Each structure stands twice: as structure tokens, then as C-alpha cells.
Amino acid sequence: MRVALYARYSSDNQRDASIEDQFRICRALAEKNGWQIVACYSDRAISGTTLLRPGIQDLMAQARAGQFDIVLAEGLDRLSRDQEDVAGFYKRMKFADVKIETLSEGKITSLHIGLTGTMNAEYIEKLSKNTHRGLRGRIEHGKSGGGLCYGYDVLKLRDAEGERICGERAINNEQAQIVRRIFQDYANGKAPKAIALALNAEGLRGPLSGAWGPSTLNGNRERGTGILNNELYIGRLIWNRLRYLKDPVTKKRVSRLNPESEWVIQDVPELRIIEQDLWEAVKARQSKTTWSQKSRGTGTHPLNALQRPT
Known part of the structure; x- marks a missing residue:
């Protein structure tokens, strides 16, 4: 089976080494299962709330072209954190006859898409509220809430x-x-x-x-x-x-x-x-x-x- 690896990070607390760490553990699983790694795709310092990422776009294009049989990632949230996007990605891969496997969830099914997609959406909403609360506290102390300002x-x-x-x-x-x-x-x-x-x-x-x-x-x-x-x-x-x-x-x-x-x-x-x-x-x-x-x-x-x- 031909497998394509995908890795992504977005947080300021992560770094480029995170991509290599994700690839390393994915390679180990691929070798264990006897899969042939034919491609590696990645997106560095890009949010998982959108599919407008060069790495994931390239992966989807190559999937349509029949270049591999499996997409392997550390977790479903590496592919997308957006509920609609992760469902859309799953449909695209299913149409291309490409299976999705992750180290966290195993073989991805429609059940995973529903449950994990909802959990990711809840995570994003909670993260947004926590960030908003923290920024408000900073502003009330007369400090910047982020961003550059000329002058x-x-x-x-x-x-x-x-x-x-x-x-x-x-x-x-x-x-x-x-x-x-x-x-x-x-x-x-x-x-x-x-x-x-x-x-x-x-x-x-x-x-x-x-x-x-x-x-x-x-x-x-x-x-x-x-x-x-x-x-x-x-x-x-x-x-x-x-x-x-x-x-x-x-x-x-x-x-x-x-x-x-x-x-x-x-x-x-x-x-x-x-x-x-x-x-x-x-x-x-x-x-x-x-x-x-x-x-x-x-x-x-x-x-x-x-x-x-x-």
C-alpha cells in the first residue's frame, strides 16, 4: 500500500521540529504495517481551521491523481480542526478511494468525522473564548492586545x-x-x-x-x-x-x-x-x-x- 504522510503545527509554542517529530512516528507505523511511503506533506505555522494551506491542498490534488492509497497523520486534528472542512476532506478522500489513518484514532470512519469534528469545533470555540478573556485582562491594564500599530x-x-x-x-x-x-x-x-x-x-x-x-x-x-x-x-x-x-x-x-x-x-x-x-x-x-x-x-x-x- 502506498502511503502519504501529513504533518502540521500552528502554535507559537511549537516549532519546525514538531513536523519532523510527527513524520518520525508516522514513519514508524508505516514501516510496521509494511506500507510504502511515497510522499510527505506539511504545513508550518498555519492554523488548522482552514484548508487553504499549501501542503494540504497539494495532498488533495495528488490524492485525486491516484498517487497514494492512504493518508497517515498523527491525529485527525492535524488534517483540520474545522468541522465542515474535516467532513469535506473525508469526502474528497473517499471519492479518490484513499483511506485515512491516524496514530490517535486509527482508521478514520464517518463516525470519527462526526464525533471528532464536533470535539474539535468545541475546542476551537473554547480556545477563542479563553484567548479573548486573556486579552481583555491585558487591555484593562493598559497593555496592547496584540498586533502592530504604526508609531x-x-x-x-x-x-x-x-x-x-x-x-x-x-x-x-x-x-x-x-x-x-x-x-x-x-x-x-x-x-x-x-x-x-x-x-x-x-x-x-x-x-x-x-x-x-x-x-x-x-x-x-x-x-x-x-x-x-x-x-x-x-x-x-x-x-x-x-x-x-x-x-x-x-x-x-x-x-x-x-x-x-x-x-x-x-x-x-x-x-x-x-x-x-x-x-x-x-x-x-x-x-x-x-x-x-x-x-x-x-x-x-x-x-x-x-x-x-x-
Whole structure:
């Protein structure tokens, strides 16, 4: 029997050696059963909640091509943690006449798919809640909930016991000067596109070392995105403004705005970059020149009624 091995890890607490460990114990089982290993597939540092992984996609393509008879993994959760995806994977393998074996569950049947899929879904939901609770506690102490923010540096600190201290950040003075310039130029009447073009012409890199664009500055007022809407610049940390859901069709994460009552707000004056009068001047201009979701209600933009000349 021809067998393909699959291994995956996603946690920061795991490392590349985890892949080799998984392959090693899978090889031992394959040799014990007299199976011929014809391929090895892996996905490193990628979540198991999606099948949009290069390793698993390659495995499924080769299964359809009849390149092996068995898929062998350490556990079903290595293949997928998503209830719908694991069922879909099982159907694809069954159609390709490929059996699934794991060290944890043995030969996979439809019963495993139902029970293990449900358990994995419960695990993901519990993990999400625990992570959310931990981040909330960090925010309430005025620390970062994760992610990068232009104008600040993430501090890599450790306590007396050598444990990593998470959530600490400090103002990046060079980037802070650019943030102040953006706010001042906008308050003085300069268009976001013109501001972005000027920054790019001077070789000043934007967030994530990318180029500046109008959307980088404008973002979305209601969602608090974009340089001109980031309240951290006035020493106000807002967390849980957005929640993220996975689109069941595209499998991509999309954001949804949470009710304001669910936001967690903490004052962090030590992180202020923009003075209040400048912030208010920017907000005043935005109210006159940008289109707000709140102000439009359920209607359509007034310019939508204009007809193209014929």
C-alpha cells in the first residue's frame, strides 16, 4: 500500500521540529504495517481551521491523481480542526478511494468525522473564548492586545523569572513625527492622496514598511481604522471594537462592528502622540469631507443617482 504522510503545527509554542517529530512516528507505523511511503506533506505555522494551506491542498490534488492509497497523520486534528472542512476532506478522500489513518484514532470512519469534528469545533470555540478573556485582562491594564500599530514599538521584556512580558509598547519617535505631520497636513486642508504621494516621494515607509495610500490614512471612521482614526494617538486604547468571522464560502476572515457597549476602553496617556486640539481639527474636517456610515442611514450615497452623460 502506498502511503502519504501529513504533518502540521500552528502554535507559537511549537516549532519546525514538531513536523519532523510527527513524520518520525508516522514513519514508524508505516514501516510496521509494511506500507510504502511515497510522499510527505506539511504545513508550518498555519492554523488548522482552514484548508487553504499549501501542503494540504497539494495532498488533495495528488490524492485525486491516484498517487497514494492512504493518508497517515498523527491525529485527525492535524488534517483540520474545522468541522465542515474535516467532513469535506473525508469526502474528497473517499471519492479518490484513499483511506485515512491516524496514530490517535486509527482508521478514520464517518463516525470519527462526526464525533471528532464536533470535539474539535468545541475546542476551537473554547480556545477563542479563553484567548479573548486573556486579552481583555491585558487591555484593562493598559497593555496592547496584540498586533502592530504604526508609531509604536513592541517592547520585548522579561520579568525576574525570565518569563516574557506581553503587551508593552513605546512611542517610536521617528514614526510619531510622520503621524503628527499627517494630522497637521490634513487639518491644513491637504488631501489624503496628496499627503500619501508626498510621503512616498520622500521615501518614507508606511505601516509594515509598505507604500502610503489614501486608504492607509482615511481607513474607516466607524471602525477606527486608518491613521486619521486611530484613537491610540490621543492616548485612548479601544479594544473589541471589531469581531472577526470566517466566511463559510471563501474561508476568509471578515470583520463585523461590535456594539459600542461591548468596547473596552482604557486611557494610556503615556502613548499620546497627537494633541487634542489637532485631533479635534481633523475630526471637524472629516465630518465635512468624508461620508459616514452613521450619517447615511439605510439610504444610498446621493451621488449614486447621477447618470453618466450619453
